Amino acid sequence: MxxxxxxxxxxxxxxxxxxxxxxxxxxxGASHLSPVDARVGCYASGDKVVVIASSEEVEVGEVEGIRMLVGASVPQVFVALPQPTNYTTPPPTAQAGLMPPPPPTVGPRYVDGEVVLVDAREGRALGLPWAVLSDDPVRLAQRVEELAAASSQLESPRWAPGDYLKGEVAVPSPGKWYAVVVAVAEADSPIPANATVDCGVFLDLEAKVYPxxxxxxxxxxxxxxxxxxxxxxxxxxxxxxxxxxx
Amino acid sequence: MRLLEVLEEYLSVSLGRNVYAIPLGAFAASLGAGLFGLGAAVSQVALFPGKIPTNALSVSLIFSHLIFGLVAFSLAGILAGELRSEAAFHLSLPIRREEYAAAWLAAVAWVPVALEVISPLVPVAVLDPRLVTSVVVEPLVYRAVEDALVFGTMLWVALLKRKGFVTVYGLAVILLLPMLVGIALATTGAFTGQPTPLVRVLRDVLPASASAVGAWAPGPWWEPILVAGALAAVTQAGFVAWVGRRLEVT
Structure with a gap:
């Protein structure tokens, strides 16, 4: 030898x-690099809830053989129905000196969800990320879809009430981007105007080796x-x- | 040039097919680098252009150290066996005793140390050669000087001519040393209070193991390289000198 x-x-x-x-x-699999701050807005209309979220501006560099991804996770939406008020008879728990029960909630089920990447310049023109807190989420969602440089459908385990949405989108090229999540959930019955809608979106930057x-x-x-x-x-x-x- | 030819000729006879342990070790070490933290390391560079984070590379280096530690003590075991039985035959060939010692130093210490540092970098270079310049050099040098010392001591144990001793010592320093360093530091309260002189000594003598268990001590970054490097040089030069002048073969 x-x-x-x-x-x-x-x-x-x-x-x-x-x-x-x-x-x-x-x-x-993908390596989680860092969470990305996001602004989230939830809007109820009829029996639908629209969840829309935008990340802060995300900047990614370039390494050969590495693909950067934005991962999105959307927990279930909570709709707290207004509690019936009866001033004549206090509820039994209050009589017993206990805290009143929490208001009844309903968990609408997701029917659609998408994560979209928008170029930073166009995103700034749209007013992202704060635009998600505007009054017209449907129009914003349509504009974002038109300007999308990349998009991916979010998946749910069973598309049943109480399920979450999860997915990821590949960043098409190095540069600055906004990640926008649009998810639609449907309740069994119309949601009262004075109901409280609670939602959240988690975004994080991931990377995967692609030889x-x-x-x-x-x-x-x-x-x-x-x-x-x-x-x-x-x-x-x-x-x-x-x-x-x- | 003659020295290289002599080393090659002697090792080709002495190691035979056992020399394949080195390429196989390199294969396992570079494969392990991909499994343990390569993706995270290079992705961090994409996100924050600059240096590959030290912690991501340290995991690959620990795996590489385990692999080449096993290779080194296996080869040191062959030396122990040879000294017990057929060293007189080898030394009757036209080879000086210093050359004989240098051949074993190359096989047990120099080549494994060089490869344990190079192997985890190969996947990085295959991915994108420009990334190699982003690698933080400090943990690589710490690992190299520490193992130059540790693998050098394996050769001294091989001089006892007992394969069993080499195996027990090799397994102890490769598998247990980081744990023993951690326990020694924990008993002195090094992780909770101010760094003690013991922490500094351990950091200087075993820099890679000390940093693997999270020990920190004040002092310049080059101090461990100087101390551990000097100890490694003394250990290896002492081995050559001992084999050259004092070793008795049967």
Whole structure:
């Protein structure tokens, strides 16, 4: 076992190990980098609740073979119905000296959800992120959809009452972006105007390794260098054998 | 040039197929780097252009240290076996005793130390070669000087000519050392109060293990490199000198 042959085997092992490491990192899933602050607005109309949220401006750099993602998680919407007031008879719990029960809530089920990326310049023109607290969320949602550079549907486990929404969208290119989440939930009956709607959206920046052609080629170069070293060793030992015989 | 040829010829006879442990170790170490923190490390660079965070690289380095620690004590075990049985034969060949010692230093200490640092960087270089310049050098150097010292001591244990001793010592320093350092620091209250002189000594002698358990002590960053590096040099030079002048072979 000569040093040249050992060096060749080492180079091949490093090439294979390096590429398989990237494949393993890809299979291991996305790495959570940092949470992103978001402004959230919830609006009830008829039997529907619209949840709309916008991130702060997010800036991402570029690394070859790495794809940046914005992950979105939308917990269930709570609708607290107004408590019936009866001034003549206090509720039994109040009579017993206990705290009154919380107001009855209903959990509408999500029917649709989307996370959208908007270029920072266009997002600023729309007034993001504060625009989500405006009075016309439907129009804002339509404008965001028109300007979307990338979008992805959010998924729910069963699309049943009490379920959450989850999903991610890939950032198309390095730069500054706004991530906007629009989700629609539906209740079984019309929601009273004086009901309290409580919702939230969590956004975070994630990254995933995606080995591509460039990475495969670099590994191949290294592996070929290793093979050449082994061939060189064979040529050298062949010549030594020949000169010994001669 | 002659020295390199002698080392190559001697090691090719002495190690034989066992030398494949080194490339296989490199394969495992670079693969482990991908599983333990490569994605997070390079993504942090995409998010905050600058340096790859130290903690992300440390995890890959610990894995690499475990792999090459096993390689080093396995090869040191071969030396122990050889000293017990056939060293006289090898030393009767045209090889000086210092060259014999240098060959084993290369196989047990220098090559594993170099590869345990290089292997986790290979996936980074394959991903994007520009990232290699973003790597924080400090943990790599700490790991290299500490293992140059630790692997050097394995050669001294091999001089006892008992494979069992080398195995027990190797497993202890590779697997238990960081835990023992942690316990030593915890018993002195190093994690709760002000850094004690013991913390500083441990940080200087075993910088990578001390930083792996979260010990911090005031002092310049190059101090551990100087102290552990000097100890490693003395250990290795002492090994060469001992083999050259005092070693008795049967």
């Amino acid at each position: 000569s040093a040249l042959r050992a060096a060749g085997a080492l180079t091949i092992c490093l090439a294979l190990g390096g590429f398989l490491a990237l494949v393993a990192a890809n299979k291991a 591509g052609l460039n990475q495969a080629l670099r590994s191949a170069y290294l592996a070929v260098a290793g093979i050449l070293l082994i061939l060189l060793d064979r040529v050298r030992s062949g010549r030594e054998e020949w000169s010994t015989r001669a």
